[in-house]
Amino acid sequence: AIPLVVAVSTSLAAKNGLLIRNRQAFERVKEVEAVVFDKTGTLTEGKFGVADVFTFSKNEDVLRIAASIEVNSEHPIARSIVEEAKKRGIELLKVEEFKAIPGKGVEAKVNGEFYRIVSPGYLKEAGIDVDIPEEAIKGKTVVYLVKDSKVIGAIALADKVKPESKEAIQKLKDMGIKCMMLTGDSRVVAEKVAEELGLDEFFAEVLPHEKAEIIKRLQEKFVVAMVGDGINDAPALAQADVGIAIGAGTDVAIETADIILVRSDPRDVVRIIELSKKTYRKML
Ligand code: ADP
Ligand code: MG
Numbered sequence: 001a002i003p004l005v006v007a008v009s010t011s012l013a014a015k016n017g018l019l020i021r022n023r024q025a026f027e028r029v030k031e032v033e034a035v036v037f038d039k040t041g042t043l044t045e046g047k048f049g050v051a052d053v054f055t056f057s058k059n060e061d062v063l064r065i066a067a068s069i070e071v072n073s074e075h076p077i078a079r080s081i082v083e084e085a086k087k088r089g090i091e092l093l094k095v096e097e098f099k100a101i102p103g104k105g106v107e108a109k110v111n112g113e114f115y116r117i118v119s120p121g122y123l124k125e126a127g128i129d130v131d132i133p134e135e136a137i138k139g140k141t142v143v144y145l146v147k148d149s150k151v152i153g154a155i156a157l158a159d160k161v162k163p164e165s166k167e168a169i170q171k172l173k174d175m176g177i178k179c180m181m182l183t184g185d186s187r188v189v190a191e192k193v194a195e196e197l198g199l200d201e202f203f204a205e206v207l208p209h210e211k212a213e214i215i216k217r218l219q220e221k222f223v224v225a226m227v228g229d230g231i232n233d234a235p236a237l238a239q240a241d242v243g244i245a246i247g248a249g250t251d252v253a254i255e256t257a258d259i260i261l262v263r264s265d266p267r268d269v270v271r272i273i274e275l276s277k278k279t280y281r282k283m284l
């Protein structure tokens with residue numbers, strides 16, 4: 001039987017948007033020693049604004065091509081690019097053979113030409129050079145439009161840290177819990193967010209399959225909770241001692257998580273830990 005106090009807490013939690021799918025995880029969350037947050041959409045709003053569009057090749061309509069491809073992707077970066085094109089009244093082109101490159105970008109054919117929209121890490125790996133002055137993009141998320149093996153454009157996007165993130169991190173740190181961040185985004189962007197929030201540690205340019213590996217490594221030292229919202233977060237959520245999906249999230253993240261925080265508020269991580277402590281203290 002479920003102890004009454006646990007049943008009461010569970011339903012009280014649910015009324016406040018904290019859905020407990022796994023009761024053992026709810027008990028375990030009071031012992032968490034490190035919380036690892038995904039960046040985009042978890043600590044940040046995940047709503048990028050297009051700050052700049054760079055064109056390196058004449059006669060290439062960078063935003064039109066990018067938006068035409070990104071309309072097929074659900075990534076927050078993709079949504080922002082499409083939105084910007086709409087705002088500017090740009091009509092989209094027909095796209096063929098669209099494919100996602102997980103954690104790195106997307107690719108497709110437009111007008112018979114092969115394009116990719118990719119991360120800085122992808123360019124580095126592929127040995128493709130690009131010269132955008134660091135000042136022009138300082139601290140922004142940048143994706144590159146590549147045609148064959150040539151960078152023909154770039155889009156700089158800016159996201160904002162959620163106002164609630166700072167308070168959540170501070171409270172967790174006050175409770176003696178280490179706060180960390182995992183992201184596929186560049187080191188520069190990650191560093192800026194980590195500094196702004198006072199995170200203990202961060203891991204940048206992490207590929208989807210590496211997220212779970214990092215959690216596993218941290219588990220050698222800590223009881224670890226992972227908080228994320230994306231498709232790529234599901235393996236890390238599953239690996240963690242407590243997997244927490246936040247916000248609207250993706251179906252995959254929600255199905256994998258032990259606890260779902262319905263509101264997109266990182267302070268709910270603090271609330272669920274406090275509730276777990278109160279609940280299981282009463283039982284002793
Ligand atoms: P995060 O950990 O921040 O959620 P992802 O693993 O989803 O990041 O993506 C990592 C990086 O891959 C992004 O910062 C971006 O550079 C690139 N990327 C992923 N999806 C797309 C896309 N649809 N269009 C352009 N770039 C993308
Ligand atoms: Mg993500």
